[in-house]
């Protein structure tokens with residue numbers, strides 16, 4: 001029986017344009033989605049844009065257009081960026097989709113009927129950058145640590161609150177039990193547990209003075225807090241996207257570390273309150289540092305996905321993202337180091353090996369029989385734990401280095417084409433590179449297919465190298 005695999009990226013907030021941070025989460029999700037399709041699982045890969053909230057309304061107003069017009073202009077830029085990176089999402093959700101809005105209202109009504117909301121005064125410091133309230137202790141010199149350039153505004157208003165504190169004991173129980181824990185990697189599980197045990201306040205889920213949002217069903221002059229509305233996308237998609245009805249609960253929510261709390265605590269508590277099954281797993285990655293500095297518009301060191309594909313091609317960009325994927329710790333990257341890595345691994349090693357083998361095969365025309373799609377267990381494990389760097393390293397060591405070593409040791413180019421030893425050596429090298437390509441398919445789909453194509457068809461004339469030097 002086929003198993004299902006439902007994977008999500010965060011839906012990206014539409015006031016920004018795609019950068020390497022969004023790109024790394026999206027490429028990671030795509031690698032896993034493609035890998036599970038290769039294993040013949042039924043996959044649902046969901047991404048999209050988060051389109052409500054004050055910040056969107058403000059940006060739109062500055063441009064003299066409606067918030068909806070603004071969203072309609074920006075959302076396609078994300079969709080396009082992902083298509084340019086060969087991202088194989090099954091559905092692109094937008095939170096202004098009326099079908100999503102309907103599910104948001106239904107879910108909130110369940111929470112309301114369950115007696116988990118109440119009205120109260122809210123006082124706090126609001127960061128428009130995060131679209132969330134900060135406590136005084138979270139601020140650094142009166143500013144949000146993530147948005148030091150933005151002012152935080154002290155606000156006092158009537159809000160509806162969700163009884164988050166009620167669900168804290170249940171969440172601690174779930175997270176502490178290895179069988180039900182859904183927070184990965186381990187460091188993030190510990191971080192969330194410590195914060196839960198330190199005490200948690202209820203959270204406000206409505207806004208009185210923000211018009212650009214979904215009206216709260218039981219008090220329509222309030223809108224639903226943008227974060228609450230956004231989180232529900234993962235569930236709502238399984239309620240209205242054709243053929244995806246059976247995919248809830250999500251098998252994996254991929255997250256960046258700035259949204260850990262929303263996804264591992266607030267979202268889970270909302271689902272518990274609404275009586276909906278919880279996602280099976282969340283994986284929270286760290287950030288990219290660019291040449292030792294935080295990436296920021298003011299420093300001007302933001303790397304865009306198109307900058308990467310222009311320089312390294314689609315598969316080169318995907319490879320470099322996977323190789324530098326920030327797991328527990330921030331990953332320091334830069335264009336120069338990307339170039340070095342690209343040249344060393346792809347141009348000089350893999351690409352060169354393909355050219356050499358293809359050339360040696362000119363007169364022999366060895367064709368590799370169809371592969372049986374056997375995936376090495378160690379690789380499977382590393383990939384599913386998002387250890388992309390180690391997974392790729394393992395494939396290079398196991399198959400590519402072996403083929404290179406064989407070539408260097410047995411120097412088949414010195415042998416005559418009629419010498420059976422030459423065919424034997426070459427067939428072995430071709431076997432190894434085909435296995436490598438089969439494993440790297442999810443990471444570099446077009447190049448892997450090209451390699452398999454070359455060596456299952458016999459010798460081919462290549463117009464340009466697979467990975468040209470930069």
Ligand SMILES: [Zn+2]
Pocket residue numbers: 127128129130131144145146147
């Ligand atoms: Zn902020």
